[in-house]
Amino acid sequence: MRSNSSSSAGTRRWQHGCTLLTQDLDVCCRFTPDNLLRIQRAMADLHPIHRMTPNRIPLALTRESCRGLKNLYLDTDWGVIDCVSEVTGLGDFEKVWGESEPINLPTGQCRILKREALIRSKSALGRPRDLEAVKQLRYLDRRK
Secondary structure, three states, X not given: OOOOEEEEOHHHHHHOOOOXXXXXXXXXXXXXXXXXXXXXXXXXXXXOEEOOOOOOOXXXXXXXXXXXXXXXXXXXOOEEEEEEOEEOXXXXXXXHHHOEEEEEEOOEEEEEEOHHHHHHHHHHXXXXXXXXXXXXXXXXXXXX
């Protein structure tokens, strides 16, 4: 998918050596109509549906419906994908982009949060699973 985005959550933790993995993909992206429509086209074959709506309706964005959106919580044929406009503890897309770095995957290049940015974000969230991830990441830092 070619869009203005940076992946986060489980992908970041795995890449940084954390053993706590999730079954979803979090993507911080620009929530402009052009970018959201580009994401919709890229995911079309995955049959995305809104997972936080009672009727779980298919993703069918229009230029008009994109205005004012801040997050998209989707179920797809490949699993859960959450598109967010900001990351807790870091800020909006521009700040997240500045706190990310490129990695190469078999399917192409993507960006993930730098380890220290991931620690700041997980600390700000403060949930037990996030704080456990922070402990693991800090331990890995000490072992370097």
